[in-house]
Amino acid sequence: MMAKxxxxxxxxxxxxxxxxxxxxxxxxxxxxxxxxxxxLMVGLTSMYDPSSLSKYSRFxxxxxxxxxxxxxxxxLYASPDFRVFQMDLSTGVTxxxxxxxxxxxxxxxxxxxxxxxxxVTLYTLQNDLQSAIVDVKLKDIFLRYEKDLRxxxxxxxxxxxxPLRFPPASGGGDFYExxxxxxxxxxxxxxxxxxSALVIDLITEEYQHDTLETLVSTPVTFPEMVWxxxxxxxxxxxxxxxxxxxxLMINGIAIENAGLILLHVTISSFVLVLLGALTALHYRERxxxxxxxxxxxxxxxxxxxSLPANPMNLLTRLAVGTAGAEQWAVLxxxxxxxxxxxxxTQKYTERISRISHTG
Amino acid sequence: xxALADITTIARWEVKKxxxxxxxxxxxxxxxxxxxxxxxxxxxxxxxxxxxDGMYRIGVDDPTMAQILAxxxxxxxxQLPERDLIAQRGEFDILIINGYxxxxxxxRSVAARKTLERDYAKYVGSVYNREEDLFAAYPLWIxxxxxxxxxxxxxxxxxxxxxxxxxxxxxxPEGPVEQIATPSPTLSVTKEDLRGQLxxxxxxxxxxxxxxxxxxxxxxxxxxFKTPSQLSxxxxxDSIILVFVFIFPLYFTSQFFMMSIMNERIERKGEIxxxxxxxxxxxxxxxxxxxxMGMLAICTxxxxxxxxxxxxxxxxxxxxxxxxxxxxxxxxLSRSFKELSFISIFFSTVATSYLFFPSIxxxxxxxxxxxxxxxxxxxxxxxAWTVTDYxxxxxxxxxxxxxxxxxxxxxxxEERLFSEKGLVTRMREFLSEILSRKHPFLxxxxxxxxxxxxxxxxxxxxxxLFFNLPMPASLVFLLLxxxxxxxxxxxxxxxxxxxxxxxxxxxxNLILASGATAxxxxxxxxxxxxVTLAQISDSVFGSILFLSLGSLWxxxxxxxxxxxxxxxxxxxxxxxxxxxxxxxxxxxxxLYNLYFILGxxx
Numbered sequence: 001m002m003a004k005x006x007x008x009x010x011x012x013x014x015x016x017x018x019x020x021x022x023x024x025x026x027x028x029x030x031x032x033x034x035x036x037x038x039x040l041m042v043g044l045t046s047m048y049d050p051s052s053l054s055k056y057s058r059f060x061x062x063x064x065x066x067x068x069x070x071x072x073x074x075x076l077y078a079s080p081d082f083r084v085f086q087m088d089l090s091t092g093v094t095x096x097x098x099x100x101x102x103x104x105x106x107x108x109x110x111x112x113x114x115x116x117x118x119x120v121t122l123y124t125l126q127n128d129l130q131s132a133i134v135d136v137k138l139k140d141i142f143l144r145y146e147k148d149l150r151x152x153x154x155x156x157x158x159x160x161x162x163p164l165r166f167p168p169a170s171g172g173g174d175f176y177e178x179x180x181x182x183x184x185x186x187x188x189x190x191x192x193x194x195x196s197a198l199v200i201d202l203i204t205e206e207y208q209h210d211t212l213e214t215l216v217s218t219p220v221t222f223p224e225m226v227w228x229x230x231x232x233x234x235x236x237x238x239x240x241x242x243x244x245x246x247x248l249m250i251n252g253i254a255i256e257n258a259g260l261i262l263l264h265v266t267i268s269s270f271v272l273v274l275l276g277a278l279t280a281l282h283y284r285e286r287x288x289x290x291x292x293x294x295x296x297x298x299x300x301x302x303x304x305x306s307l308p309a310n311p312m313n314l315l316t317r318l319a320v321g322t323a324g325a326e327q328w329a330v331l332x333x334x335x336x337x338x339x340x341x342x343x344x345t346q347k348y349t350e351r352i353s354r355i356s357h358t359g
Numbered sequence: 360x361x362a363l364a365d366i367t368t369i370a371r372w373e374v375k376k377x378x379x380x381x382x383x384x385x386x387x388x389x390x391x392x393x394x395x396x397x398x399x400x401x402x403x404x405x406x407x408x409x410x411x412d413g414m415y416r417i418g419v420d421d422p423t424m425a426q427i428l429a430x431x432x433x434x435x436x437x438q439l440p441e442r443d444l445i446a447q448r449g450e451f452d453i454l455i456i457n458g459y460x461x462x463x464x465x466x467r468s469v470a471a472r473k474t475l476e477r478d479y480a481k482y483v484g485s486v487y488n489r490e491e492d493l494f495a496a497y498p499l500w501i502x503x504x505x506x507x508x509x510x511x512x513x514x515x516x517x518x519x520x521x522x523x524x525x526x527x528x529x530x531x532p533e534g535p536v537e538q539i540a541t542p543s544p545t546l547s548v549t550k551e552d553l554r555g556q557l558x559x560x561x562x563x564x565x566x567x568x569x570x571x572x573x574x575x576x577x578x579x580x581x582x583x584f585k586t587p588s589q590l591s592x593x594x595x596x597d598s599i600i601l602v603f604v605f606i607f608p609l610y611f612t613s614q615f616f617m618m619s620i621m622n623e624r625i626e627r628k629g630e631i632x633x634x635x636x637x638x639x640x641x642x643x644x645x646x647x648x649x650x651x652m653g654m655l656a657i658c659t660x661x662x663x664x665x666x667x668x669x670x671x672x673x674x675x676x677x678x679x680x681x682x683x684x685x686x687x688x689x690x691x692l693s694r695s696f697k698e699l700s701f702i703s704i705f706f707s708t709v710a711t712s713y714l715f716f717p718s719i720x721x722x723x724x725x726x727x728x729x730x731x732x733x734x735x736x737x738x739x740x741x742x743a744w745t746v747t748d749y750x751x752x753x754x755x756x757x758x759x760x761x762x763x764x765x766x767x768x769x770x771x772x773e774e775r776l777f778s779e780k781g782l783v784t785r786m787r788e789f790l791s792e793i794l795s796r797k798h799p800f801l802x803x804x805x806x807x808x809x810x811x812x813x814x815x816x817x818x819x820x821x822x823x824l825f826f827n828l829p830m831p832a833s834l835v836f837l838l839l840x841x842x843x844x845x846x847x848x849x850x851x852x853x854x855x856x857x858x859x860x861x862x863x864x865x866x867x868n869l870i871l872a873s874g875a876t877a878x879x880x881x882x883x884x885x886x887x888x889x890v891t892l893a894q895i896s897d898s899v900f901g902s903i904l905f906l907s908l909g910s911l912w913x914x915x916x917x918x919x920x921x922x923x924x925x926x927x928x929x930x931x932x933x934x935x936x937x938x939x940x941x942x943x944x945x946x947x948x949x950l951y952n953l954y955f956i957l958g959x960x961x
Contacts, residue, residue, distance in 0.1 A: 177411060182411075
C-alpha cells in the first residue's frame with residue numbers, strides 16, 4: 001500500500017466535499033444541535049426556577065387568601081414575593097380569571113396536630129407562564145409550612161432519616177451535569193457519527209455511479225482506494241472535535257485533558273468509520289447500507305452506554321478531571337477492536353479486488 | 360379512472376423494486392438487528408446508562424451514608440475515618456463528617472452539592488414513604504385547580520403583550536362574581552393510593568430523568584393532590600419519549616422515499632418512467648403511496664401497541680405529509696449521496712427540534728400548540744383538545760407540505776431531474792418553474808403569499824438560535840435576521856424572474872412586481888395570523904382584523920419599499936445587485952421595526 005496513493009484519494013474526497021459545500025451544512029448542523037440543546041436547558045431551567053431570571057424576582061405577585069387563618073398566611077405576608085389579599089373564595093377566583101390575582105389559596109380549618117392532613121386548595125390559571133412562576137415561588141412557602149407541621153407531628157413518626165445538613169447555598173451549578181455529562185460527549189462524538197455516515201456515501205457512490213472501474217484502472221489499488229476514503233473521513237473527526245473544544249473553552253467552559261479527549265475520540269471514531277466502510281463494501285448500495293448501519297449504530301452505542309466506563313463516560317470524566325488509570329484499559333480495548341476491524345477491512349478489500357481481477 | 364390505475368401500477372413497481380433490493384440480505388440482518396435492539400434496550404434499562412458515572416468524588420465517615428450514596432453512580436464514594444478524610448480533603452468534591460456536608464467553591468464541587476441535595480431528598484422521601492402514619496410525614500397536601508382565563512387570549516389576540524409580570528390593579532373583579540363551592544377539607548383519595556403515588560414519583564428518578572430533575576423533583580404526576588415538593592409544573596417526560604418513538608420510524612421511512620427518488624436520477628434511470636404516457640402527479644403519488652401507507656401502518660401499529668387512543672394518528676398525518684414532501688424535494692435537489700445525507704440529516708434535525716421543543720411546554724403555555732406533537736402529548740395524558748386546536752397546530756404543516764408538493768410536481772421532469780448544476784442554482788430553477796410566464800404578477804403574489812409559513816418557521820428557528828447569545832446581542836441579531844429573512848422571501852421571486860428574463864424588469868413592471876409581492880406578503884401574513892389566532896376565540900376575531908385594517912397601509916408600505924429596493928438594485932447591477940439590495944432592504948426594515956414596534960429611534 002502506498003502512502004502517496006492514499007493521500008491522492010483522500011485529497012480528492014476533500015476537494016469534492018469543499019466544492020459541494022456540504023461540509024458547511026454538517027458544521028451548521030452541529031452548531032444547531034449545540035445551541036438548541038443549551039436553549040432547551042437554559043429555557044427550561046429558567047421556567048422551573050424563575051429566580052435564575054432576575055427579571056421576575058423583583059415583582060410582587062397578588063395572591064388571594066380565603067378560608068381559615070394559619071401559619072401559612074403568616075409566611076405569605078412575610079414573603080417579599082407576594083401581596084396578600086384576604087377575600088371570599090368566589091370573589092378571589094373571579095378576580096383570578098380577570099388576571100387581577102396570580103393565585104388563590106383556600107385553607108381549611110384542620111388543626112395542625114390533627115390525624116388528617118391539611119388539604120390546601122390552590123387555584124391558578126391554566127396554561128399560563130405566570131402561574132408557572134408563581135407555583136415555584138409558592139412552593140418554597142408551602143415547603144416551610146410543611147416542615148413546621150412535620151415538626152408538630154414528629155412523635156407519630158417511627159423512623160428518622162439520617163441527618164445531613166448543608167452549608168448555606170451559593171447558587172449556580174445547575175448546568176454542570178448537562179454541559180459535562182451530556183453536551184460535551186454528544187458534541188465530541190457527533191463528528192465520529194457524521195464521518196461514519198460519510199464513508200458509506202463515498203464508497204457506495206463509486207459503486208452506484210459505476211466510477212469504480214475508472215478508478216481501479218489507475219495505479220491506485222482497490223484496498224488503497226478504500227483506505228484513502230477511510231482516511232479522509234477519519235481526519236475530519238479530530239479536527240471537528242478540536243474546534244468544539246476550543247469553542248467551548250472560549251465560552252468559559254473549562255475542559256481538562258483536551259489532548260487525551262482528542263486521542264480517545266479519534267480511536268473510537270475509527271471503529272465507527274471502519275464499521276461504516278465494511279457495511280458499504282458489503283451492500284454496495286446506499287439505502288441498504290445506511291439503513292443497516294444506522295440501526296447497528298444505535299445498537300452499538302446503546303450497548304456501549306450500558307457498560308460502565310464506556311468511551312463516552314470516559315470523555316465526561318476526562319473533561320471534568322476525574323478519570324483514573326482505567327482510561328488506558330478502555331483505550332487499549334477500543335484500539336484492539338479497531339485493529340480487528342482494520343484487519344477485516346484489509347482482507348475483505350483484497351478479496352474483492354482479487355475476484356474482480358480474475359472475474 | 361386512468362390516473363388511479365397508473366398510480367396503482369407505479370406503486371406496485373415501487374414496492375417490487377424496493378423489496379427486490381431489500382430482500383437480498385438486508386431483511387435477515389435487519390431482523391437480527393431489531394432483535395438485538397430490543398435486547399440491548401432491555402439490557403440498558405436494567406443496568407442504566409453509564410454516561411455520567413464517577414463525575415464526583417465524595418468522602419464519607421459514616422458507613423450507612425456511604426451505602427446510600429453509592430447507589431448513585433455519579434459519585435465515587437470513599438468511606439474513610441474522619442482523620443484521613445481531613446488529611447486528604449483536596450481529593451474530594453464533598454466531605455460528609457458527622458452529618459454535615461462540607462463543600463468547596465469550585466464548579467464541580469457546587470454541582471456535586473446539588474446532586475447530593477437531590478439524592479438526600481430522595482432518601483428522606485423513601486424513609487417517609489414507609490411511615491405508617493403517612494400524614495405525619497406528609498402533613499400538607501395541595502389540591503391544584505386550574506382556572507381558565509378568557510382575558511389573556513383576548514389580550515394576545517389584539518397584539519397586546521401578556522407578560523408574566525403581575526398587574527397592579529384594584530382588586531375588585533369587574534365581571535359578575537361566580538359562586539365557587541367551598542372545597543372539602545378532606546382528601547378524596549385513600550392513604551395507600553397517595554403512598555403509591557409518592558413511592559412511584561420517588562422511584563421514577565432513574566438515569567434519564569436525571570436531566571429533568573434539575574428542573575422538577577417530580578415527573579409528570581398528573582394527580583391533583585400533591586405534596587409541596589411536587590409542586591412544579593409537570594414535565595410530560597414519558598409522553599415526550601413516546602413521541603420520539605413515533606417520529607423516528609417516520610424519519611426512516613422518508614429516508615427510503617428520498618433514496619428511491621435519488622436512485623431514479625442516478626445514471627438517468629428514471630428516464631423511462633418519465634417518457635411513459637403518465638401524468639407527473641400520478642408518478643409522484645404512485646411512488647409515494649407505499650411509503651405513506653407504510654408510515655400510517657407503523658403509526659397505527661405503535662398506537663395499538665401502547666394502547667393509546669387512535670386520535671393520536673390525526674396530528675401525525677400532516678407531519679407524515681411534511682416529511683414526505685421534504686423527502687421528495689431533497690431527493691430531487693441533491694447531486695450526490697453526501698449532499699443527500701447532509702441535507703436530510705440537517706432537515707430532520709431542524710424538523711425534529713421544531714416538532715419536539717414546543718411539546719415540552721404542553722402543560723405550561725398555549726404556545727406549545729404550534730407543534731402537532733403537543734396534541735399527541737395531550738392525548739397520551741388524557742387531556743382533550745378541540746378541532747380548532749387541531750387546525751391551529753397543524754395548519755403550518757398542511758400548508759408547507761402542499762407548497763412543497765406543488766413545487767416538486769412542477770419540476771418533476773427531465774431537464775430538472777438530470778441537471779448537474781449547483782444546489783443554489785437548482786433551487787432557483789425550481790422556483791422559476793412555478794412562476795408563470797403568462798401571469799408573472801399573479802404568480803409573484805402567490806409565491807410570496809405562500810412563502811409566509813416558511814418565513815415563520817425559519818424565524819422561529821432563529822429565535823431559538825439567538826436565545827443563547829447575551830441579551831443585547833440576541834435582540835440585535837434577532838431583529839436583523841428577522842428582517843433579512845422577510846426581505847429574502849420577498850426578493851427571491853423578482854430575482855428569479857430577472858435571471859430567467861432580464862428584459863422583463865422595465866420600470867413599470869418593476870413597480871407592478873414589487874406591488875404584487877408586497878400585497879402577497881401582507882395577505883399571507885394576515886391569513887396566517889387568522890388561522891393561528893382564530894382558534895383562540897372566533898367571536899372577537901373579526902373585530903380585531905378590521906380594527907387593524909386601519910393601520911394596514913403602514914406594513915404594506917414597508918413591504919413595498921423593501922422589495923422595491925431589492926428590485927432596483929437588481930435592475931441597476933444585475934444579479935450582483937441582489938445581495939447588496941437585500942442588505943439595504945434589511946437596514947430599512949430594521950429601522951422601521953425599531954421606530955414603530957419598539958417605539959424608539961437611534
